[in-house]
Amino acid sequence: MSGDGEKEYIRMVAETARALWGEETVKQFMDHIERTAKAVYEVGSYPLEASVEPVTKMRPEAA
Amino acid sequence: MEPYTLSLAEAARLMRNGMLTPTRLTESLLDRIDELEPMVEAWVTVDREKVMDAAEEATREAADGVFRSPLHGIPVGVKDIYYTEGTLTTMGSPLFAGFVPDHDADIIKGLKRAGAIVLGKTETTEFALHDPAPTRNPWNTRHTPGGSSSGSAAAVSCGMAPLAFGSQTGGSVVRPASYCGVVGYKCTYDLLSRGGVYPLSWSLDHIGFMTRTVEDALITLRTLRPDLSDGPQTGKPPRLGLLSGYFKENASEEVWLGFEKAVGKLWGEGAQVVDMKLPESFRMAPSVHRVIMAVETAAAHEDSFRERADEYRDYLKGFISSGLLVPATAYLRAQRIRGQIIGDMIRLLEGYDCLISPSTQDTAPEGLHWTGTPSFNSPWSLMGLPTVTVPSGLNGEGLPLGLQLIGWPYGDIDLFRVAAWCEKVLEFPNEPKQPHIP
Numbered sequence: 217m218s219g220d221g222e223k224e225y226i227r228m229v230a231e232t233a234r235a236l237w238g239e240e241t242v243k244q245f246m247d248h249i250e251r252t253a254k255a256v257y258e259v260g261s262y263p264l265e266a267s268v269e270p271v272t273k274m275r276p277e278a279a
Numbered sequence: 280m281e282p283y284t285l286s287l288a289e290a291a292r293l294m295r296n297g298m299l300t301p302t303r304l305t306e307s308l309l310d311r312i313d314e315l316e317p318m319v320e321a322w323v324t325v326d327r328e329k330v331m332d333a334a335e336e337a338t339r340e341a342a343d344g345v346f347r348s349p350l351h352g353i354p355v356g357v358k359d360i361y362y363t364e365g366t367l368t369t370m371g372s373p374l375f376a377g378f379v380p381d382h383d384a385d386i387i388k389g390l391k392r393a394g395a396i397v398l399g400k401t402e403t404t405e406f407a408l409h410d411p412a413p414t415r416n417p418w419n420t421r422h423t424p425g426g427s428s429s430g431s432a433a434a435v436s437c438g439m440a441p442l443a444f445g446s447q448t449g450g451s452v453v454r455p456a457s458y459c460g461v462v463g464y465k466c467t468y469d470l471l472s473r474g475g476v477y478p479l480s481w482s483l484d485h486i487g488f489m490t491r492t493v494e495d496a497l498i499t500l501r502t503l504r505p506d507l508s509d510g511p512q513t514g515k516p517p518r519l520g521l522l523s524g525y526f527k528e529n530a531s532e533e534v535w536l537g538f539e540k541a542v543g544k545l546w547g548e549g550a551q552v553v554d555m556k557l558p559e560s561f562r563m564a565p566s567v568h569r570v571i572m573a574v575e576t577a578a579a580h581e582d583s584f585r586e587r588a589d590e591y592r593d594y595l596k597g598f599i600s601s602g603l604l605v606p607a608t609a610y611l612r613a614q615r616i617r618g619q620i621i622g623d624m625i626r627l628l629e630g631y632d633c634l635i636s637p638s639t640q641d642t643a644p645e646g647l648h649w650t651g652t653p654s655f656n657s658p659w660s661l662m663g664l665p666t667v668t669v670p671s672g673l674n675g676e677g678l679p680l681g682l683q684l685i686g687w688p689y690g691d692i693d694l695f696r697v698a699a700w701c702e703k704v705l706e707f708p709n710e711p712k713q714p715h716i717p
Contacts (some may be wrong), residue, residue, distance in 0.1 A: 219421055221447070225458045229604050231383075232604060233600070234441070235498055240601070244593075244602045245596070245597035245601065248594075248597035248598050248600060249597075249600065249604065250661040251569065251601070252569060252598075252601035252602065252604070252605060253601070253604070254566075254574045255565070255566035255569040255570050256566075256605055256606070256609045258563070258566040259563070259566050259567060259609055259612050259616060260609055260612060262563055262612075262616055262678050263615065264615055264619075268440065268615045268618065268619065269615065269618065270611045270612075270614035270615045270617075270618070271482070271615075271617045271618045271621070272614065274308045
């Protein structure tokens, strides 16, 4: 995973939040925005075959 | 002996023998609540009159020889996100400050059918996320009891109720149960109905409950799900898969040492303990959990958040905001990785009765401003696997440590059998804790 890519993604999400809710809200919730964006980036960087389907109804025994 | 000191099983046995009535037990618990509530703050609502009416009805039935189930006449605490007909249900939020549901949650219906008595509603963090409740840990009132099922754990710990229900999306049953030195159980996903329990994250929310003994927890599950059957019983000590890796790296030193000590006792009594290597996909569990939970929480609150965002407390407000920014493809990708993690972990379980780890990363943190981290529990909420925490010892400051057992999907009854074996070996005292005020 590229550290620069992650930073860039977080910056982009913060920019979107700023456009939606303004600077004050982004400042107040930056920790949450950053942590969730970081998780999204990590999830996005995990390699998956196209055939892997999402869990749409939790049935742990069937996974 | 005061009835509040009895375990659920002991109280049920005495009632069957005519040596205790539901009314007497309920009075004793209400007195205990009156005595300790100013120190512990575990309850949002206790309606004495309604509770005593239910207790007297249960007593009349018992006098006629009618025992609806092993929970007949047993008073139960319920987290304040469960709908209770005619009783205030606040979700720990000013948005629901005066909300009185017109129906019961499915679990409450089941408890009432079984003859149990709803003793009251217990404190929760706001909408079962992180913004804390006022509840204090009976083992040291300067410390958090954990959350989000804060009141339920504290109430069971100090003998205000022999059984209390909670819910878990990350670590909201197992963590507070461990911090408060009681048994905590989170079911296999959807084994117990979530109907009428206010959602935090639909695909991660689980029902759970706390008791002071494994036997009490097993009685409760068997009463609510009498259709569940046992797996084959060998009569031998269990085969346990010990999880180190992520858990050893993130546990505090005292937690890991306490865990090793507990494992040593289990091994000494004949358990087969095998060090397990976590699958590669497990490293994704925290991020996958975060993405799914942030999106589902944002979706669950989307309408009210649009109109009344100012009435939310800070943590939840920030968490919802962050979830609103997640692309749909990322949510689906998280759900795809989730399936892989579940499959990998079930393969890891093969050949073992259950996996074990410390129940929490640390003991109950000092202060009431946060409820500790769910990092040792949220992977199992993500995977929908059943978990039980059994108290396993105390740290140097006298705060409880817990052993977490992770079982097979729908193997909840078998997991309790292993938990009972561990409980017997670990010999943690299960009498109600008198609150320690430093």
